Amino acid sequence: MNYADIKYPDIQDGDGIRVALYVSGCHFHCKECHNKEAWDFNFGKKFTNDTIEEIMNLLKNHYVNGLSLLGGEPLEIANQEGILPLIKKVKEELPEKDIWCWTGYDFEKDVLNQMYTQNKVTKELLKYIDIIVDGQFEIENKMEDLAFRGSTNQRKIDVQESLKKGKMVTLKFGDEVRYEEQKPKIMYFESFKKSEKDLTKTLESSTIAVNFNPINNTIEENVFEQPRIKIKEEKETMVAKGID
Ligand code: SF4
Structure with a gap:
């Protein structure tokens, strides 16, 4: 091997x-x-x-x-x-x-x-x-x-x-609720830009976040200029380990 x-x-x-x-x-x-x-x-x-x-x-x-x-x-x-x-x-x-x-x-x-x-x-x-x-x-x-x-x-x-x-x-992996309940996921512009080339012409600042619904692949129109709440990675790790 x-x-x-x-x-x-x-x-x-x-x-x-x-x-x-x-x-x-x-x-x-x-x-x-x-x-x-x-x-x-x-x-x-x-x-x-x-x-x-x-x-x-x-x-x-x-x-x-x-x-x-x-x-x-x-x-x-x-x-x-x-x-x-x-x-x-x-x-x-x-x-x-x-x-x-x-x-x-x-x-x-x-x-x-x-x-x-x-x-x-x-x-x-x-x-x-x-x-x-x-x-x-x-x-x-x-x-x-x-x-x-x-x-x-x-x-x-x-x-x-x-x-x-x-x-x-x-x-359970611990993060299933995110897609099982079909909640829109918050993606930061930099990661979003990698997967959605179309948006690069309309969004310029790396501080801008957009709402992306991964279930039906739609993008919500509203663009927020204040920092968004980050998904709590530590929380998910705890859930994955069955501690939470
Ligand atoms: S993603 Fe698919 S092709 Fe790639 S290593 Fe895993 S099983 Fe193989």
């Missing part, structure tokens, strides 16, 4: 401070994927025992919550064999660290009902994974600032509970 990157410290891919391993190789080729270079299974560096030691040493820091596996596609069969020795070692030597894994496969249809029943490696692999975020990135369901996913179709799954119950058990 090859890997594209190791990110440390990483605070975007799972709860708390993390070590994130981006493996190489993905056959899904989602439209507007941000990691296109990692589609190639030969991209990046060889994943070796030294890489495993490097990751283990980073995980040993007491303030690190866990390991995140992204890609590329960690659950491609060739990559499952590559990551198995790493996550087995993590759970044997550092059982307090949690392991999250992102996959384009559908957890119920592809992972539980097929890979898990047909492939010995998958069966062992799932024993060590705490959370899977499943589903391919869908540009039509993309929302800025979602917690730990790019589009609203992606689900957070409690792997060990799902295995115990024999059916998929999902968890």
